[in-house]
Amino acid sequence: MNTLIVLQIGISSFFELDNLYQVFVTRNKMLFVDDETEFSQKLSLFDYGLKVINRDSVIEVCLLSDKVLDERTLFVFDMNVKEIKVEVKRTVYQMLSRFFKPLSKWGILVGIRPVKLVHEMLDDDLSLDLIRDVLSDKYFIHPEKVALMTEIALRERPHLVPNDISAISLYLCIPFCPTRCLYCSFPSNDLKQKGKRLPEYLEKLAAETIHAVNHIYRLGKKVDCIYIGGGTPTSIDESQLDALLGMIKSHVNLADVKEYTVEAGRPDTITRKKLEIMKKNGVNRICINPQTMNEQTLVTIGRAHDAKSIVDVMKMAKEIGFKTINMDLIIGLPGETVHHTSDTLDKIIELAPENITIHTLAVKRASRLHEDLDYYELTHDQMVEEMMDDAELKLRKHGLTPYYMYRQKKMVGHLENVGYAISGHESLYNMRIMEEKHSIVACGAGAVSKICAPEENRFERVANFKGLEDYLDRFDEILLKKEILE
Structure with missing residues (x-):
């Protein structure tokens, strides 16, 4: 495989070039330098060299080996920041495409919200034909992905536009898990190690939630969507879950709430009593996440349940009367074909969930999988693409079609995560958080509130402290963060 040395001067992370290079060359085949002398000295050790230098609104891009292969100068005086970013990425993509085969069908898009771009163009009243042309010709996106993006945007549109600025989504985070899965990089807390602080955490979470909800109502707004995620929310016991959901029921006008989700998650943490508690407190959507039904893989990834327990919990949830159930699957897990x-x-x-979300394995730096990468046999890119294609065909055949989508860094095969739903069962929260057209007030450790004020052309993120200890010990600061919603 070709190797590449990259010299970047005056190029910030905003340009996302580091991620774009990996569309062509894996990171272990690249070296980044920021000194022209070092670049010249080491160039002969690599197959290719790329220079991207920003000199006061004149950006020089040069691809070379033993000679200059392509060289361009971009004059960006009259461009806004977003236009400059696109033009630089287009130039780099075109140059590298001459000598490297792109590993992705996403063109120059390397961010996590591709569909947001379609919404922006729809907001500007561009026709669908023109949008498709822009995605193909300007962003170099493969027709297959263009079709996926536009299909999802059109399905989301009635749920997102017009934006009701009086309606707020409420998110609560339970950052605890009974064990840590192989692929997980989230800052979840092992109950065995940090479970002693769980009662204190739930007390503070309730206080923050009540403070946030009261502030929402003082401003004349309403809560119309609730999502409890994690971690594994059902890792707390039945009495704790009853108290948490009872608190929400006491302080939120559930008559306004269109969707109320609890990410029940792992079947080994779900009991009939917990499901009944959710049902009586107004929860109308739950997630049961098997990831795979292969017994050996479940052991490999560190799940403390078997395939039968997934079937049993799903049947139990249906018996209790949940009308919308999501199930998460991961393609590309080690050893799977x-x-x-x-x-x-x-x-x-066969279990007939109303939502199925297909995740592509992402090898995150903070995961155990990344730490022990040499030990595991990862599925190669072409096979993962076959898995995704097979999943799409099967799900569409059974009436589940794509309704939201996002991407992550380090995804096997440079693919995407796609949520499928039966018509009428799309998750409002998932669409809102992906397309960033709606305000979400988030409570708990690591939670990020997102304030959307279209009349001010303002979108602002406000993050709580990630660490459990910081959240608990600096709680007064957490409460102040909730005042951002005006």
Whole structure:
């Protein structure tokens, strides 16, 4: 595989070039330097060299090996920041495409919210034909992904536009898990190690939630969507769950709430009593997340349940009366083939959930998988793409079609995560958080509030402290952060 040395001067992370290079070359085949002398000295050790230098609104881009292969100068005096970013990425992409085969069908898009771009163009009244042309010709996106983006945007549109600025989504985070999965990089807290602080955490979470909800109502707004995530929210016991949901029921006008989700998550943490507690407190959507139905893979990734328990919990949830259930699956898990994922899909489809979310494995730096990468056999890119194609065909055949989508860094095959739903069962919260057209007030450690004020052309993120200790010990600062919503 070709190797690449990159010299960047005056180029900030905003340009996302580091991620764009990896569309062509894996990071272990690249070296980044910021000194022209060092670049010249080491160039002969690499197949190619790329220079991207920003000199006061004149950006020089040069690709070379033993000679200059391509060289361009961009004059960006009259461009805004977003236009400059796109033009630089287009130039780099075009140059590298001459000598490297792109590993992704997403063109120059490397961010996590591709569909947001379609919404922006729809907001500007561009026709669908023109939008498709822009995505293909300007962003170099493959027609297959263009079709996916536009399909999802059109399905989301009635739920997002016009934006009711009086309606707020409420998110609560339970950052605890009974064990840590192989691929997980989230700052969840192992109950065995930090469970002693769980009662204190739930007390503070309730106080923050009440403070936030009261502030929402003081401003004349309403809560119309609730999502409890984690971590694993059902890792707390039945009495704790009853107290938490009872607190919400006491302080939120549930008559306004269109969607109320609890990410129940792992079947080994779900009991009939917990499901009944959710139901009586107004929860109308839950997530049961098997990830795979392959027994060996469940052991490999550190899940403390088997496939039968997934079936049992799903049947229990249906008996109790939940009308919308999501199930998460991951493609590309270590050791799995197309046969494994196809078998998993067949078994999950038989359980008839209203939502199925297909995640592509992302090898995050903070995960155990990344730490022990040499030990595991990862699925190669082409096979993962076959898995995704097979999943789409099966799900569409059974009436589940794409309704939201996002991407992550380090995804196997440079693919995406896609949520599928039966018509009428789309998750409002998922669409809102992805397209950033709606205010979300988030409570708990690591939670990020997102304030959308279209009349001011303002979108602002306000993050709580990630660490459990910081959240608990600096709680007064957390309460002040909730005053941002005006």
